[in-house]
Amino acid sequence: MHKSRYTTSQIREILNAKGSVATDNPISILLTDSRRISNPSGGLFFALSGRRNGHEFIAEAYNAGVRDFVVKQMPEGYFPEANFLIVPDVLTALQQLAAYHRKQFNFPVIGITGSNGKTIVKEWLYQLMAADKNIVRNPKSYNSQMGVPLSVWQINDRNNLGIFEAGVSTVGEMDKLEAIIQPEIGVLTHIGSAHDEGFADRDEKIEEKLKLFKNCRLLIYNYEQLLEYKEAVKTPEKFIWSRKFNQADLYVFSEAAIEKNYYMRAVYKGEEIECLVPFRDEASIENAIVCWATMLALGYSPAVADDRIEKLTPVSMRLELKTGINDCSVIDDSYNSDVQSLEIALNFLSQQNQHPKKTLVLSDIYQSGLQQDVLYRQVAELVKARGVNKFIGIGEALSAHREYFDIPDKQFYKSTTDFLTHLQTQQFRNEVILLKGSRTFEFERISRMFVQKAHETVMEINLNALLHNLNFYRSKLKPGVKVMAMVKAFSYGSGTYELANMLQYNKVDYLAVAYADEGVALRQAGITLPIVVLNTEVTAFEKLTAYKLEPNIYSFGLFDEFIKYVQDSNIFHYPVHIKIDTGMHRLGFEDFEIETLCDLLEENPYVRVQSVFSHLVASDAEAHDLFTLKQINIFEKAYQQIEEVLGYRVIRHICNTSGIIRWPAAHYDMVRVGIGLYGVDAAIPEEENALQPIASLKTSISQIKKILAGDTVGYNRNGSLTKDGKIATVRIGYADGYLRAFGNGVGCMLVKGTKVPTVGNVSMDMCMIDVTGLDVREGDEVVVFNDKLKIEELAKQIGTIPYEILTNVSQRVKRVYFYE
Numbered sequence: 001m002h003k004s005r006y007t008t009s010q011i012r013e014i015l016n017a018k019g020s021v022a023t024d025n026p027i028s029i030l031l032t033d034s035r036r037i038s039n040p041s042g043g044l045f046f047a048l049s050g051r052r053n054g055h056e057f058i059a060e061a062y063n064a065g066v067r068d069f070v071v072k073q074m075p076e077g078y079f080p081e082a083n084f085l086i087v088p089d090v091l092t093a094l095q096q097l098a099a100y101h102r103k104q105f106n107f108p109v110i111g112i113t114g115s116n117g118k119t120i121v122k123e124w125l126y127q128l129m130a131a132d133k134n135i136v137r138n139p140k141s142y143n144s145q146m147g148v149p150l151s152v153w154q155i156n157d158r159n160n161l162g163i164f165e166a167g168v169s170t171v172g173e174m175d176k177l178e179a180i181i182q183p184e185i186g187v188l189t190h191i192g193s194a195h196d197e198g199f200a201d202r203d204e205k206i207e208e209k210l211k212l213f214k215n216c217r218l219l220i221y222n223y224e225q226l227l228e229y230k231e232a233v234k235t236p237e238k239f240i241w242s243r244k245f246n247q248a249d250l251y252v253f254s255e256a257a258i259e260k261n262y263y264m265r266a267v268y269k270g271e272e273i274e275c276l277v278p279f280r281d282e283a284s285i286e287n288a289i290v291c292w293a294t295m296l297a298l299g300y301s302p303a304v305a306d307d308r309i310e311k312l313t314p315v316s317m318r319l320e321l322k323t324g325i326n327d328c329s330v331i332d333d334s335y336n337s338d339v340q341s342l343e344i345a346l347n348f349l350s351q352q353n354q355h356p357k358k359t360l361v362l363s364d365i366y367q368s369g370l371q372q373d374v375l376y377r378q379v380a381e382l383v384k385a386r387g388v389n390k391f392i393g394i395g396e397a398l399s400a401h402r403e404y405f406d407i408p409d410k411q412f413y414k415s416t417t418d419f420l421t422h423l424q425t426q427q428f429r430n431e432v433i434l435l436k437g438s439r440t441f442e443f444e445r446i447s448r449m450f451v452q453k454a455h456e457t458v459m460e461i462n463l464n465a466l467l468h469n470l471n472f473y474r475s476k477l478k479p480g481v482k483v484m485a486m487v488k489a490f491s492y493g494s495g496t497y498e499l500a501n502m503l504q505y506n507k508v509d510y511l512a513v514a515y516a517d518e519g520v521a522l523r524q525a526g527i528t529l530p531i532v533v534l535n536t537e538v539t540a541f542e543k544l545t546a547y548k549l550e551p552n553i554y555s556f557g558l559f560d561e562f563i564k565y566v567q568d569s570n571i572f573h574y575p576v577h578i579k580i581d582t583g584m585h586r587l588g589f590e591d592f593e594i595e596t597l598c599d600l601l602e603e604n605p606y607v608r609v610q611s612v613f614s615h616l617v618a619s620d621a622e623a624h625d626l627f628t629l630k631q632i633n634i635f636e637k638a639y640q641q642i643e644e645v646l647g648y649r650v651i652r653h654i655c656n657t658s659g660i661i662r663w664p665a666a667h668y669d670m671v672r673v674g675i676g677l678y679g680v681d682a683a684i685p686e687e688e689n690a691l692q693p694i695a696s697l698k699t700s701i702s703q704i705k706k707i708l709a710g711d712t713v714g715y716n717r718n719g720s721l722t723k724d725g726k727i728a729t730v731r732i733g734y735a736d737g738y739l740r741a742f743g744n745g746v747g748c749m750l751v752k753g754t755k756v757p758t759v760g761n762v763s764m765d766m767c768m769i770d771v772t773g774l775d776v777r778e779g780d781e782v783v784v785f786n787d788k789l790k791i792e793e794l795a796k797q798i799g800t801i802p803y804e805i806l807t808n809v810s811q812r813v814k815r816v817y818f819y820e
């Protein structure tokens, strides 16, 4: 965000757009999401056609106050004050505008790409050079066709160095990003197997990535990495680093892990130099060497490089949503603080409906490239627009600009320590608390005070993966087909309002729960979507109507009782859903009952049928396809009969997750997606990686023991090792949902990337695993399942289905939610 240097008509010219400009407005902000508009004045909205047509959101953006739009065609509707710039392709226009803006500046720009480590290297280079440069960079990992132009748009007059990462997933994308970033210095990070799917082979992928550097003066890269691609490197200058090749510009010849650090010696310009990295995992070491090489290539002295690298801090791009003390939720985002990431975090805060109050604890923002009064005025506007009720500002600069903040409940402290000494935690109750601080403010100290102490076994839920999966299924639907998200049984064990908030914000049409109580919990957490209760119970009628929950009516007995209840309560047209039993033989009206049902429904003033539905018994199994077809036929007949007597259209739905992929002709008006949202679908071959597992279950080692061959381990002496070795006791047992069936080597866990078997019986709260030969310590993390060790594999080990593995994880295991 910068002072507007553009106006509508100038941008019209830059884009060579059609359409007339009625009122010329200053433009400073590019908008792409109509839900995230906090300061509409100065905003230019790009109606990108994604999964849903961007044009649908024009009205939403217009109502929020936006007056300037880039569109593919004139939208329908009445927008008297709007300027529409008409272009052949909206994304291309966004990229053109960013490229134009970039051309106005001529300070050095570093372009980073690779398959792993781009964001870490970018953030670390920022940490390493922020002391003497005013740096502009991508917020978080905004490195896509849309993220890069939005990042480059932030360049302003005060910057004197740009660091931008570029990510591509298929051929032809890098040229576009190169034209926007226009880097002068290139940095190549690790190239591994990430995103292999989009390319014919490794060669094609590397060649695509190298296109970012085609106009660079200097490229910094690893010798071994490009050994076979020397011809493809065309930059006039090269800075090569290596851990093997002694002619490299930076040749690392000695390496040793020292406690939690990693010490390296290297030859540079004929001299021996050294560097201490405050990490010891291989990925961090490689990323640190890339940064080391870059600093040297840019002319920093070895002493300064070493001094600064030693102080590197971990980079975490994700927000964490955790359960807090006194009925609070805590959103932890203390990795960095700039206006863009503040905006993202505030946006996530505003999606939380579960508490009546929203609190922001914010530190001073460093290195924004803006004058302090401009910066804090912007921050204050943002905070107000996002509906923050309580504001706590920490730092000298925020304290000095306190009068900008127009919020009744505001407090300011000079430092984190100052805040903590005055902190009375009982004053925080039933609120969402967003912690957003620059590293140096050490907000983790505040986090420790607010977050409920958790047992060390946690299930991490990746909300971005949930969104990815939702969008995957949406992409399989014809326009207009609705989505019902199945959130029964704590969203298959993954959570309640945390997921529902996300699903509601992303506009699914319906939620479904098993029992009324689950629906009540969602309503109490502020969820306003229509909610269907699948297992309707007579005893829960009052709750249903009090909380606007929509019952599934599956039998005559239930029908009669419900009609009686609403009649007595003087309620009319209450929304209900009718379930047809087409073959499951669980709940629902059978085909011979439909006529009687129709008689009851005809001109019945007490209920309104919202939908008619059925459930497929084996939508994923080819062996039962004929049966599935039979189910579909029975269903068609039934709803036609029902619609006829009702005289109005109802929503028809029969597909669950696997049905969506395998039975597209049976999508009707809505689909019900359950397990697929959580990353599992038996109908999709695993190699396709179409879905992302949303849950990882992690625990830790409480003790390590040496065991001799023949020693027995655990209850009933069922476990032993065939040779001398060592076992680790980990903090998970059958009471946490790690079933006893996993014991005695049936199950395995991941320790430092290695799969190791269980030893002996699983106990109630812990179990033992074989860690012979591994370099592990007490306290180390152990993975029970994640994207490498999948739920599907665990299910196979004990002869069950993924549904059962997920829903078994007990409520004692704390859930932590991540969002990037």
Ligand SMILES: *Cc1c(COP(=O)(O)O)cnc(C)c1O
Pocket: 486, 488, 534, 615, 655, 656, 657, 658, 672, 673, 674, 675, 676
């Ligand atoms: C649980 C459930 C679903 C979801 O099934 P998935 O296989 O998880 O997609 C759909 N419909 C009904 C009636 C259900 O009970």
